[in-house]
Amino acid sequence: MSISNTKDLLGQLSQLERTVSEFSFEELNAAEAKELKSSFNTFRSSLERHIYAPKTDHVVSNKNEGSVTENQDTSEKQFIAHVSHEIRTPLNSIIGYANLLKEEKLTRGQHKKVDAIQFASNTLLKLINEVLEYSKLSSGNNNFETVEFNLHSLLNDVMFLCETLVMDRKIELLIDIDENVPKIIKGDPSKLSQILLNLLGNSVKFVHQGFIKLEVFTKQRINNECLIEFSVADTGIGISKEKIKTIFKGYTQAEDDTSKKYGGTGLGLTITKEIIGRLNGEIEIDSTIDSGTTVRFRMPYAIASPTTVPSKSLKKVTKNDNSGLLVGTEILVFEDNKMNEHLIVEQLTKWGCTVHADVDLDKGLYLLSSRKIDLILMDLKMPGQNGFEVSKAIRNHKNSNVNSVPIIAFSADFTEQDSKDCKEIGINDFLLKPYTLDDLMSTIVKNKKLNTEHQDFASILQKPMIEPKETTVIDLNHLMKDCFGEIDMLNELVKLFKLNAIEFIGNVKIHLKTENLKEIALSAHKLKAGFAMIKADGMRKLIVELESSCKTNQFETVKELYELFLNDYPLLEENLNSELEIMNKK
Secondary structure, three states: OOOHHHHHHHHHHHHHHHHHHHHHHHHOOHHHHHHHHHHHHHHHHHHHHHHHOOOOOOOOOHHHHHHHHHHHHHHHHHHHHHHHHHHHHHHHHHHHHHHHHHOOOOOHHHHHHHHHHHHHHHHHHHHHHHHHHHHHHHHOOOOOOOEEEEHHHHHHHHHHHHHOOOOOOEEEEEEEEOOOOOOEEEEOHHHHHHHHHHHHHHHHHHOOEEEEEEEEEEEEEEOOEEEEEEEEEEOOOOOOHHHHOOOOOOOOOOOOOHHHHHOOOOOHHHHHHHHHHHOOOEEEEEEEOOOEEEEEEEEEEEEOOOOOOOOOOOOOOOHHHHHHHHOOOEEEEEOOOHHHHHHHHHHHHHOOOEEEOOOOHHHHHHHHHHOOOOEEEEEOOOOOOOHHHHHHHHHOOOOHHHHOOOEEEEEOOOOHHHHHHHHHHOOOEEEEOOOOHHHHHHHHHHHOOOOOOOOHHHHHHHOOOOOOOHHHOOOOHHHHHHOOOOHHHHHHHHHHHHHHHHHHHHHHHHHHHOOOHHHHHHHHHHHHHHHHHOOOHHHHHHHHHHHHHHHOOOHHHHHHHHHHHHHHHHHHHHHHHHHHHHHHHO
16 A cells, blocks of 8 residues: 555544644643553554555566566555554544543533544544455455345435434435335345445535435346346536546545545545446446536346345444443453553443453453353454454353353454354354444343343333334433533423424424425424434434425325324323433432
8 A cells, every 4th residue: 555545544643643632631631641642652653654664676577577466466455454453453442532531521622622533533444444445345355145135124224324414404315216126135235235325425425405316216127136226316516527437446536625625535436336346236427517416326136025024223222222231240351452451341330330351261261150241352363362262262161151151252353254263163243443332332232141130030020011112212311411411401492392393293284185295395304303302213214204205206105104103203202201300300
């Protein structure tokens, strides 16, 4: 990798260094500043060492040129994978400590600086991920799967995620799925999501006002095989005809100043085209400067039975929903990096866990034999005895209390061979560094050993047998923070939200009679921000779908969604009142 190809990484590095330095010396005490700076310096040194390391020039004959080039390609791919691991490990500490800092009682100015650290860190992580993805695709190491999935659910989930990016902008986000598009198909859902999010994400980045529209229809259908075309059209800045010819080349962006203004490595479309090509598809771009761009791609799929695949929800396990589930959980941590070990111990301790760290295999086996350990967190790439070997020793132990404890592996990189080794050994799950607190929480909750004692049965029986419907769930904690803990301000905002909901119900009732979908869409657009405010993600998703159906003239769908809203909103408001009452009593 040449220095020019890492310009974006180095630019983000400089920005991050300035922010970390300012925050460390202005807002932290000496010990905290030292810890944060130490983490960053390790990260910076690792990156600069690999980028600026002197290279020896070799003069080769034409006869050997092919083999030398092949060796250089292999070395570059190994180098990229190694650098990715080296950067991810300290970056995990930077992101992790920034997350912990954000939970402290900070001033508004301190919050802004932590937000800046998180933004720069996550931007850098995205750049690293793109370079690594490009390297994997180039070397043929990227995994592709063929499974049955619900295409319509995937498309709606993708659009829901994009909605979160355009909430505060004058952009209409539209979707039109033709009735001839099958619901259940066979293919790689994660790669299709990656393609769509990449293309829609580009549109979000380059559109300042107007619309972004995703259209999907079946181009061709023979028996149980079909060719599906996806079209992403926008009213963005556009691309010149000359630049379209090179837009799919690596490290290329439409204009010289695009990277400076909008960021990125210029690898997004290269990766997208490579994935589409691997899936036997094709992609094309039409664009006009200052008018907009349309990207079309077609891919073949097999049609599956509509009864085999359940519809999945976007709802994730969150810390607020499940932090109580971890109180008293005993977790054994194998981690050689002291900074990362300290970070994870602090994270888990905040959630009420009992954590055993700074252990080797012998000490770990003793703890597993003598205590009721619920879960093991295992760093795979430890020096000496690595995580695979330690996990294998645990799984081969004669004591069933030892060999049955769930193991979650984590590492800064994860190869196809690692995946096979994990399955063969019996490792239960995997976290890629850096991970978010929500990722850590949801993975632990999903995998921890159920040591249910007799006294737990009463609390289990008290729980409702039916989980609350997604469209009725709310969370006021985030809004309370936005109100700086002032309960009067919170009450006023909730009151305004309820008035908006009543106004929405009245407007839709009137405009359904005249089939005025434009006015209904405006009312829905106004209300969805309110649901985002109270973290009612399920109901907000319904309103987004209702608004989208209005814009694509699907009158019957609008009526059905409105009936669902009328049925579920009273339950949502009841939950809202209950939570508000609890907060008023505090």
